[in-house]
Amino acid sequence: MKIVGVTACTIGIAHTYLAQQKLEDAAKAAGDDIKIETQGTIGVENALTQQEIDDADIAILAVDVKIQGEERFANHKVVKVSTETAIKSPNKLIAKMHEIAGK
Template structure:
């Protein structure tokens, strides 16, 4: 069964790492056949905002962040895998695999 993943990416400056992390997560998820939606919380504010339905249906939630997630209460009922943006930029595959392993515990 394909895993449904939602992620939020946000770095302190809200510029490069926010978007690079989002792209890396999407790239590895697509390669592995996972369904992923990524919300970015950058200098432009919240983009590609996740709907509550997206969040509720997700098997896995990844916060690839170096700062506080805006509107984090939307994820209250979910188990969240937290990782820094630079780790995801270096290795998006490890972040997704770590999140999946964490969700299956």
């Protein structure tokens, strides 16, 4: 399954990158392709292209704040959770995304 997503926390430092790492590790362990864009204090990193979003089976927004470009995901299956959920239960989250995407 192809997954894309964005992580962003209120401070824009620790939880943003921790959530990214946890999601990437859990998705790879499940055999999925994943690309996560981070929106932190230093701006957008690892930016997703519209093509990557369009090619994805599902998107995850692990965010605690309003993000830039959320409208890019308007016509896609999206799971929206807090960064805390992504950090504490990444494997369950990836499993749930498989259910939602039907893959």
